[in-house]
Amino acid sequence: MWVIVTYDVTTETKEGRRRLRRVAQACKNFGQRVQKSVFECSVDQAQFETLRRNLLKEIDVKEDSLRFYRLQEPRDAHVEEHGVNRTVFFDEPLII
Amino acid sequence: MKQLLNTLYVMTQGAYLTLDHETVKVEVEGKTQLQVPLHHLGAIFTMGNVMMSPFLMHRCTENGKAVVFLNMNGQFLARVVGKTTGNVLLRQAQYVAASDANKAASIAKNIVAAKLQNSRQILLRGAREIENTGIEAGLRQAATSLSDALINLKKSGTIDETRGLEGISANAYFQVFDTMVKENRETFIMKSRNRRPPRDPMNALLSFIYTLLLNDCVSAAEGVGLDPQVGFLHAIRPGRPSLGLDLMEELRSILADRLALTLINLKQITEKDFEEREGGAVYLNEGGRKAVVVAYQKRKQDEFTHPLLEEKVPFGLIPHVQARLLARHLRGDMEEYIPVLYS
Numbered sequence: 001m002w003v004i005v006t007y008d009v010t011t012e013t014k015e016g017r018r019r020l021r022r023v024a025q026a027c028k029n030f031g032q033r034v035q036k037s038v039f040e041c042s043v044d045q046a047q048f049e050t051l052r053r054n055l056l057k058e059i060d061v062k063e064d065s066l067r068f069y070r071l072q073e074p075r076d077a078h079v080e081e082h083g084v085n086r087t088v089f090f091d092e093p094l095i096i
Numbered sequence: 097m098k099q100l101l102n103t104l105y106v107m108t109q110g111a112y113l114t115l116d117h118e119t120v121k122v123e124v125e126g127k128t129q130l131q132v133p134l135h136h137l138g139a140i141f142t143m144g145n146v147m148m149s150p151f152l153m154h155r156c157t158e159n160g161k162a163v164v165f166l167n168m169n170g171q172f173l174a175r176v177v178g179k180t181t182g183n184v185l186l187r188q189a190q191y192v193a194a195s196d197a198n199k200a201a202s203i204a205k206n207i208v209a210a211k212l213q214n215s216r217q218i219l220l221r222g223a224r225e226i227e228n229t230g231i232e233a234g235l236r237q238a239a240t241s242l243s244d245a246l247i248n249l250k251k252s253g254t255i256d257e258t259r260g261l262e263g264i265s266a267n268a269y270f271q272v273f274d275t276m277v278k279e280n281r282e283t284f285i286m287k288s289r290n291r292r293p294p295r296d297p298m299n300a301l302l303s304f305i306y307t308l309l310l311n312d313c314v315s316a317a318e319g320v321g322l323d324p325q326v327g328f329l330h331a332i333r334p335g336r337p338s339l340g341l342d343l344m345e346e347l348r349s350i351l352a353d354r355l356a357l358t359l360i361n362l363k364q365i366t367e368k369d370f371e372e373r374e375g376g377a378v379y380l381n382e383g384g385r386k387a388v389v390v391a392y393q394k395r396k397q398d399e400f401t402h403p404l405l406e407e408k409v410p411f412g413l414i415p416h417v418q419a420r421l422l423a424r425h426l427r428g429d430m431e432e433y434i435p436v437l438y439s
Contacts (some may be wrong), residue, residue, distance in 0.1 A: 029118035030133050047135060090136040091397075094104045095389055096111060096122050096129055 002071035003048055005031070005039045005055070010063040019058055023066075026054045034087060040071075042090060101138025105389050107382065109145045115152040137161055139315060143385070144168040162315045166307065175314075183321045189426045190339075194326050201255040203342075203425070203433045204329035208262045209249055210346035210435030215269050216242040217438050218349045222276035222357075231275045238272040241265070259329070262345075269349075274298060276357050283367040284360055293377030297370045300378045301359070304385065305352040306344070308392050313347070314340035316415035320423045343415055343422070346435045351411060355395050364391060404434055 005027050009020040027033070030051045031041025043051060052068065059066050072078050081087065104120065106113060112123045120137065122130045134155065139162035142148065148163070156163045157178030165174045193199045216239045223235035245265045252258055266289070274286040277298075286298040294300040314337045317324040327338025329345060359365040369384025380388065396412025409417060414436055425433040 025117055028116075028131065028133070030135070032131070041133075042136070088130065088132075090132055091102050094102055094130070094132065094137075095386055095393075096104075096106050096108050096124070 001043065001045075001048070002073070002075045003031075003041045003043060003051075004069040004071060005041060005051070006067045006069075007037050007055075007059070008065040009037075009059065016060075016063065019060060019064065022058045023055060023064075026051070026058055029054075032088060032090075040087060102136050103139045103141055103393065104132060104137055105141045105143070105393075106146045107143045107386060107389075110147075111142075112147045112149075113140070113142070113152055114149040115155050120152060134159065134161070139164065139311075141166060141311070162311070162318075164311055175311075186321050186423055186427060187323050189428070190322055190326055193426050194328060194332070197255065200328040201253070201258065203422070204255050204258050205249060205252070206433050206435050207329050207342055207345050208258050209246060210437055211262065211348065212242045212246050212249070212265055214346060214436075214438045215265070215349040215353075216246075218354055219269065219272065219276075221354075226276070226278075234272050234275055238268050241268045255329075262329075273353070278361045279363050280360065280366055283370075293373075293375075294379070295376055296378055297367065298356070300370060300380055301356050301365065301384075301388070302352065304380050304388055305356055305392060306348065308389070309347060309352050310337065310340050310344050312396075312412070313337075313343040313415045313419075316419040317343060320416070320419045322419060322423060322426075343418055346418070347414060350438045351395065351414075355391060359388065359391055400438075403437055403439075 007023055007027075009023055010016040011020055024033075024037075027039040027041070030043055030047060031039045034040050041048075041051065055066055079087075104122075106122060108124050108129070110124065111129070114121050114123070116131065118135070119131050119133050120140070121128055122132075140148075140156065141164045143166045146165075153163060153176050155161075157176055160178070163176035167173055193203070219235045219239040219242070223232045223239065226232050226235065242265050245261045245268075249258065249261050252261060270286070270289045274281075274284055277284045284296075284298045286296060289302070290296075290299050291303050294303045314324045317337075317339050322339060324337045324340045326332060327340075327342040330336065330338035330341045332338055364387055365384060369380055369387065370378055371381045372378050397410055399408045399410050401407065402409045402414070402417060404421070405417065418436055421430065422433050424430040
């Protein structure tokens, strides 16, 4: 399934900047960055649970915001892309 | 059912692969070209001068992801092998079966039967699609000689007879194989099957695809805990992945040969994708290799209904399914090894 993860992490304090880095890394482990604080992840149920748990561990619920959106399948019918930063499909041929 | 995981192919010379948390990062000249979460990958293939950090190798072996090194021509060089895992009892059963002439012959026979049947399907499909009646007759004749061999195979008892029938049939098959080429016929003419080194573009193309397929078959054998070196149809020889070769036999025509023809007939591969080396060896060049790998990966995602399981399986998973069926037979849970038949 496709999940969109978005977050807002307060970066006023040193602690906040640290959280931001760690949240971004946790997202990177499961998907790809499509905008500054937006990630698209193609995961199964178990992976999604892990991702959610990891992220909840990182954020400060009083300061930050974290949102998960489930994309309706098929993804291509529901996503429109413009501008830079095109999605890489990790299940298509990966050749470099 | 196992999920068909993707394979990362790195062909850019000088690329460096590292483990970044739970992702693989591919850097070229210090710039990140791609970052993929590990959970999407089942294997990493590198060709030529590609470096990989030890930590990435460690993680891949821990998680059972295949790491394969190929040279620039796509020939197999090395595989990173982790701890010996899997069921030792299954491997023992495999060794016992391999030294039991009757059992080995029966497995080999079923594999060859499927190979003949699947090759026949490819020839008949070629015959249906061709307009030239002379070529059509040739293809149908070769198909008939394969069905004759199938009948003889039924009567044959020993493994040598089986191997003999396979050899004769392969000759008949490759004699007419290039008549199924519709585009660039002068480039892809093929006198006979030759390898090490391949001497014409068609042989180079086939050899390259077979390498990709063989690696998938070896991984499949390892994935279910079988010893990829101990085969039944192919004799045991040091360094030879005999079981991988066995598993590949029934899939050659449907996965590799058909793909080669499609690539040529759709002009996705033309004479400019090859280069000749001194001594008459012919290899795919960089552009050619990329085109083939893309097509092969796409082909693996196509689904077909497995005749035994009666469910849809992506082509890329067939080696795994077949390795599992073989393991079941070796353990004694299934009377015979049932190969995959394509129709």
